[in-house]
Amino acid sequence: MPRRLLAGLAVVCLTSATVPALTATATAESARWTVPQKAFPLGEAGQVKQKHKSVAAGIDMFTLRHGKKSDGYTVSLLMKGKDSGSRANAEAVAQSARDAGFPVVVSEFVRPGVADHPEGTGYMARIGSWSLSKRDEAAKMVKSLKDAGIASKVDFLGDDGTPTTGPWDVRVLTVDPKAFRGSYHASIGKTVAARETTSSMAKRAGAIAAVNGGFFNIHTAKNLRGEPVGVSVVDGKLLSEAVAGRSALILKGRTARITEVRTDISVVSADGEKTAVTGVNRAALPDELLLYTEEYGVKTPKDDGAEAVLDARGAVLELRPSGGKVAPGTRVLHGTGIMADWIWSHAWEQWTVKINTKVVDLRTGKAIPLTKDTSVIGGGVGLVRNGREHVTAKADGHANVNMILRRHPRTLAGVTRNGTLILATVDGRRPGTTVGASMIEAAQLMLWLGARQAINLDGGGSSTMIVKNKPANHPSDGTERGVGDALLITP
Structure with missing residues (x-):
């Protein structure tokens, strides 16, 4: 049977006395904000x-x-490169190590739920426990496991997220x-x-x-x-x-x-055609219309797309194949796939396109x-x-x-x-x-x-x-x- 590790954290009761006071002072040398006098919320009770x-x-x-320090080291067996996973995967890697003569313990842990994601359970397969001064001994265990064809790593127990003294x-x-x-x-x-x-x-x-x-x-x-x-x-x-x-x-x-925010970016051509701009200053995906600004710092992607070079007012200075510089004072509309066709059809030279940008x-x-x-x-x-x-x-x-x-x-x-x-x-x-x-x-x-x-x-x-x-x-x-x-x- 797996051992169970509780990963829940102590509940901290917050009262008006816990929240730091903000007091005005007459001099810059005095702190306007003061450290709370109640116990530090992490680890053992006590003032900071x-x-x-x-x-x-x-x-x-x-x-x-x-x-204070109290945690040491252990060795975690890896499941597809990760140190935790399903119970079945943890038991499988544990059995492989046991067959090779290593004493493995499978432990269950609980990942606490948060506002938009429920609690979950995971499993780890681990060997041994060493003090802070004995990390080299844990590393030797990793080497022995490697020699047996078993992937593992040294883990510091303080990283786990389970209760600690710090x-x-x-x-x-x-x-x-x-x-x-x-x-x-x-x-x-x-x-x-x-x-x-x-x-x-x-x-x-x-x-x-x-x-x-x-x-x-x-x-x-x-x-x-x-x-x-x-x-x-x-x-x-x-x-x-x-x-x-x-x-x-x-x-x-x-x-x-x-x-929390979203961005709404659109472009309207001189002929009235409107479409969405899906990204700014990043790599392009298929069938996207992106905007590049002079702050980008590298050439636009060379991906068989099409580009319209705009001045500060939105006037189309040039139509060109993809993969060029964004000169100071300009912006570049970059289209791939069907959005390259949009540029060729609706961003003609000497036309003006209007770019609307909102952060909501x-x-x-x-x-x-x-x-x-x-x-x-x-x-x-x-x-x-x-x-x-x-x-x-x-x-x-x-x-x-x-x-x-x-x-x-x-x-x-x-x-x-x-x-x-x-x-x-x-x-x-x-x-x-x-x-x-x-x-x-x-x-x-x-x-x-x-x-x-x-x-x-x-x-x-x-x-x-x-x-x-x-x-x-x-x-x-x-x-x-x-x-x-x-x-x-x-x-």
Whole structure:
């Protein structure tokens, strides 16, 4: 019979005393936001250890540490490259290892349900348990299994998402809109297609502080992997379309809010023909009409399609085969398949085509004005809605064990009742030093910090907080990773 591991997390009761107070102060040196005095919501009960630093007028940074190391290592047998799966698959790989003389235990675990995805059950086949100082012994077991033709890996037990004592290492940056006189912006770096470090984007913009933004597409061509997965608006210009219904962070001046969005993009020819534009600044699929802007940074796809080069007013400057540059001051409509035929038929040279772009707030049903002081960053799972845990893993494309239950480094953004912006990085993948957080733990943390709305941004090795041109946290890759976009706090 399999052993059962409980993956449920302790319920944290939030009262008015738990939510941090936001108090006005007479000097920039005093924190406007204070760390909650009640117990840290993760791990064993107890107050968090904290350090405070005043970064600038209205901006404060807190270093929070809590918990102690207790988890060690195990060895997980792999099922088609994964460390968990169905009971039948777990039992099958376990039996293969037992036949080779290895003592394997099959364990059942429960992936907690979230707002839009029900609870699930999974199974792991594992061998042994080693302390933090004995990882080499676990690695020897992996080698022995490999020699027997059995695929496996060393797993740190703190990554599982089951109850742990930690420890946690968290950076929290708060921006009080009443005292801060600057503004928030998104940045895609030098181009949409290329990845760039958060610190590089921050330095070029003269930002006081910054965090990495949303997820980027690692499953496209290597030279396009800076492309945001989902919506991206930089200073009022749409640079990547939304995945309808997914979470986003809306920035305007020094205000921030969180909602779900969709994009509606269409083109109307001079002859009155109207059709949908299905994507912006990404690889093209069959029978699509895409829009490329000068921020794209590489040539358009060479795919036997057709292109109309437009000036800023929408006048067609040139019709050409696919695969060309997007010159400064121009845009390119790119059609494949039947949409290439649309271009040849309805985008003649010297005609004018009108491109209509909307980013729609799905909570209000209204379009978000794309003014020059507006930016939008796509998130990768909503965490808190209206002061309650509301993890939208399915809607945001992360309804799986690895994203919901497993602990990873996290970058989180939240907004309090009075409009204070809270940015947090939870370092992880550093056994014995910091374990990271699951999606549910991330939601609990943001509630504890006082967020009424909160969102998960890209995490893992991307999680980076920059303060005055220096990393404030410890990126898990050991060095700063190039990312698709970033959130900048500028003077």
